[in-house]
Amino acid sequence: xxxxxxxxxxxxxxxxxxxxxxxxxxxxxxxxxxxxxxxxxxxxxxxxxxxxxxxxxxxxxxxxxxxxxxxxxxxxxxxxxxxxxxxxxxxxxxxxxxxxxxxxxxxxxxxxxxxxxxxxxxxxxxxxxxxxxxxxxxxxxxxxxxxxxxxxxxxxxxxxxxxxxxxxxxxxxxxxxxxxxxxxxxxxxxxxxxxxxxxxxxxxxxxxxxx
Numbered sequence: 668x669x670x671x672x673x674x675x676x677x678x679x680x681x682x683x684x685x686x687x688x689x690x691x692x693x694x695x696x697x698x699x700x701x702x703x704x705x706x707x708x709x710x711x712x713x714x715x716x717x718x719x720x721x722x723x724x725x726x727x728x729x730x731x732x733x734x735x736x737x738x739x740x741x742x743x744x745x746x747x748x749x750x751x752x753x754x755x756x757x758x759x760x761x762x763x764x765x766x767x768x769x770x771x772x773x774x775x776x777x778x779x780x781x782x783x784x785x786x787x788x789x790x791x792x793x794x795x796x797x798x799x800x801x802x803x804x805x806x807x808x809x810x811x812x813x814x815x816x817x818x819x820x821x822x823x824x825x826x827x828x829x830x831x832x833x834x835x836x837x838x839x840x841x842x843x844x845x846x847x848x849x850x851x852x853x854x855x856x857x858x859x860x861x862x863x864x865x866x867x868x869x870x871x872x873x874x875x876x877x878x
């Protein structure tokens with residue numbers, strides 16, 4: 668019974684996290700469509716994607732103890748996303764909306780860290796989490812390059828944006844204003860480590876709950 672319960676809990680958790688992380692990251696490339704807050708959206712999406720990927724990927728990897736399962740998890744996320752984006756395409760959105768998934772190379776970095784450090788859990792959390800957070804905003808910029816004509820698409824398929832009274836008038840340009848990749852990488856790298864630790868802890872809690 669305990670083996671059955673453990674496996675059921677494990678697979679249920681994987682499905683829940685994969686579905687939720689996909690829902691959170693489904694608009695991965697849509698920051699270009701928010702005309703007022705494009706760079707802010709880019710940073711927020713970068714952080715949400717990297718943290719949601721790392722929590723599920725490290726849970727799954729440490730559950731099996733086999734380097735490679737993080738990439739497998741990212742592949743599940745990618746397939747879910749393609750299905751959802753395909754539905755959007757069927758509703759009349761441009762095919763450019765189907766952005767390039769950047770999770771698989773990130774999960775490969777996590778797997779590689781775990782493998783290179785001889786399955787050291789703490790190294791996977793600190794080094795792997797940092798690598799995921801640093802890399803995602805850089806990879807995410809690929810999506811911008813692949814949108815056919817960003818400006819035309821943004822005006823043709825606008826996303827809901829801020830009401831007029833909240834629209835910034837000549838915003839104060841900060842140090843990172845023109846570099847969302849730098850800001851996104853810094854924020855995501857810092858946040859991905861504790862979230863990776865949470866994923867590892869969830870593993871321990873799951874076992875304790877079933878013991």
